[in-house]
Amino acid sequence: MNAVDATEHYETSAHDPAPSLLTVILDTNPHAWALLEQTSRSPLPFSTALANILVFLNAHLACNYANEVAVVASHSHKAAWLYPTASPSARPDPDGDVSMTADGSINGQKDAGRQVNKYRPFRIVEEQVTSNVRQLMDLTSRTDMDNNSSTMMAGALTLALSHINRRTIAWADAHGGGDTSSVSRSGGPDTSTTSLLTRRSTTTAANDGTAEGLQSRILIISVSSATGSAHQYIPLMNGIFACQRLRIPIDVCKLSGDAVFLQQASDATKGIYMSLSEPRGLLQYLMMAFLPDQRSRKHLVLPTRVDVDFRAACFCHRRVVDVGFVCSICLSIFCEPPENGDCLTCGTHLDMGDYGAKPALVARKKKKKKVRANGTGASATPTPTPTPGP
Secondary structure, eight states: OHHHHTOOOOOHHHHSOOOEEEEEEEEOOHHHHHHHHHHOSSOOOHHHHHHHHHHHHHHHHHHOTTOEEEEEEEOSSOEEEEESOOOTTOOBOTTSOBOBOTTSOBTTBSTTGGGTTSOHHHHHHHHHHHHHHHHHHHTSOHHHHHHOOOOOHHHHHHHHHHHHHHHHHHHHHHHOTTOOTTSOTTSSOOOSHHHHHHHHHHHHHHHHTSOSSOEEEEEEEEOSOSTTGGGGHHHHHHHHHHHHHHTOOEEEEESSSOOHHHHHHHHHTTOOEEEOSOGGGHHHHIIIIISSOHHHHTTSOOOOOOOOOOOEEOTTTOOEESSOEEOTTTOOEESSOOGGGBOTTTOOBOOOTTTTSOOOOOOOOOOOOOBOTTSOBTTSOOOOOOOOOO
C-alpha cells in the first residue's frame, strides 16, 4: 500500500521530542496555610490553591500527550505521595479499563459518574490528589496543626528525586534513551535505520546542549517559614547537589516570606524563584512562569533574582550564620568553636591556635628627622634669601 499511495511514512517516536516529567512538591502544612489566610493582605485558602494547582497540572499534561506529572506532599511530620498512588476508588479491570455501571457511575460510585466525560488523565490526577490530601489531613493530629510551622522539605525532595530516577530509567529502556550501541564496531559507518536515527538524535541533543531523554524538573510550592529548614540543612543540600549534577532545575514558588535554602536551590540548579506578592494570583504565576519546560525556556526571558542569600546553617545549633568556623577535613560549619576543639562530625581535633586572645600591639618606631647641611632640620622653615644691595 505504501507504493500505491506514494506517501512517505515516518515513525512518530523518531521525530517527537522527549516528554517532560513535572514533579510538584506541595507544602501542606496546615498551620502555615492558616497563617497565610489570616495575615495576608490577599488571603488564599488551601482549597483554592489546590484547585489552581490541579488546573496547572492539567495544562502540563495537555502540552504533550506523553507528559507525566507527580505530586509529593511536604507535610509537617512526614513526606507523602499524592500522585501517582493506588487509588482505592478506581479498581481497573484486567484489561486496564475502569468498570462502569448502568447508572453512569464508576465502580458503583455515583459522585464519580459526573466526570465520565472528562479526559481520563485529568480525572485520575484530580481524584487521586484530592482524596490523598483529604486522607493526609485526617491523619494529622491537632498538635501538629497548631504548633508545628516547619515542613519535611528534605524528605519530599528525596522522594521526588527517586521517582525521577525511576521514570528516567524506565523511559530509556522503552525508547532506547539515545543508546549508541547500534553503531558498528568494525570502524565503518553503519547505514541502518536505527543507527541513523540514533546518531541524529545524539547530534541534535549535542547541538541543543541538553541530554536526549526524559526532561525532568521539580516545582516547589512553599508556604512555611524558613525556621525549620535549618534542621534539614545537610539532606536538603545533598538533594540540591544531586539535582545540580543531574541537570534537574528546581523552580520555587514562595507564597509567604523568603527561604534561604530554597533560593540557593533555585540558583544552583538554574531554576526560577518567585516570591508572590499577591498569593491570589497563584494560577496566573503558575501558567505564565512555571509552565514552560527546559526547551521552551531557551526562547523566553525568565525572571531572575540577584539578591540570593548564600548563608549556611551551622552543624551544631542549626542556625543560619554569616561568619563561622569550618572543619578542614569534612567542611562542617560551626557558629562557635566546638568543645575541646573536636569536630562534631568527623571527630578531628581542630587546632584553634590563640583564638580569643587579644592581638599583640607592636610599638611604632620613631622616625628620625633628616638634618640638612646648614644644620637646620628638614621640617624647619627655610630662611628667605636677602636681596643683594647695590
